[in-house]
Amino acid sequence: MCLIMEVGVGGGGGGGENNDVLVPPTNFSMAEEGIYRSGLPQPDNFGFLRTLNLRSIVYLCPEPYPEENLKFLAANNIRLLQFGIEGKTHRTGCLVGCLRKFQNWCLTAVFEEYQRFAGVKSRSTDLAFIEKFDSVCLRQCLYSLIYHYQGYGSNKRRLLYREENLQKSRVTSR
Structure with missing residues (x-):
């Protein structure tokens, strides 16, 4: 199982880990069976992430992965794969959009899903990239x-x- 993420505004509250309540990271959703997407997890998301039994996390941003999150990964034997994609794009949305094209989704549905998750970060250049992606x-x-x-x-x-x-x-x- 894998979690694809990028730095985003907010998190799950950022107030520390609470074992009583399971809080998913911002924009968390299943992209495909065993593959999830989300914004950067905060400490109060760790309990939720633990329930997924993740094997790896794909981090798409160039910024260093937070130290507290690295400790969580080490404690739970989760591998970090960082690709460091530069730019001000909605990286996860573009990646999932390309996955959807590969899965033969109609372009309207791909764009709708992208815009639902991107919100104010939605960019016409991202949509053009997804449209031109050669699956x-x-x-x-x-x-x-x-x-x-x-x-x-x-x-x-x-x-x-x-x-x-x-x-x-x-x-x-x-």
């Missing part, structure tokens, strides 16, 4: 990787497929 190219790339590394089909087919790709790249580079 078909990504799908072909993923299929190629799966085919190559998982060994679907015979070795001969896999080697031929690899040689075909090499020949195509030689032809296009001339």
Whole structure:
């Protein structure tokens, strides 16, 4: 399970961890089975996050991850993956929007979900990025990787497929 997050305004209150009440982080929602999205958790969100049995957290901001949150991750054996995407975009919304396109959602539904979570942070440049995201190219790339590394089909087919790709790249580079 994974939690995708970015720094946001507010949190769950920020008043320290309270074990009696489970408070989700700002903008918390399930993006896909086992994958959640949210703003940056505050200490009073830790009890809620503990119930998810997270294995990793994907942090999309360039700012250092808060020390108190790092201690929570260490205590709960959660791995932090930080990608540090610069800019003033709604990073999580863009990432989830691209996921939705990959899942073949209609663009209207993708934009509605983006705007629901982005609120005042909604930007036309983010929507244009999501619209132009090429999910078909990504799908072909993923299929190629799966085919190559998982060994679907015979070795001969896999080697031929690899040689075909090499020949195509030689032809296009001339």
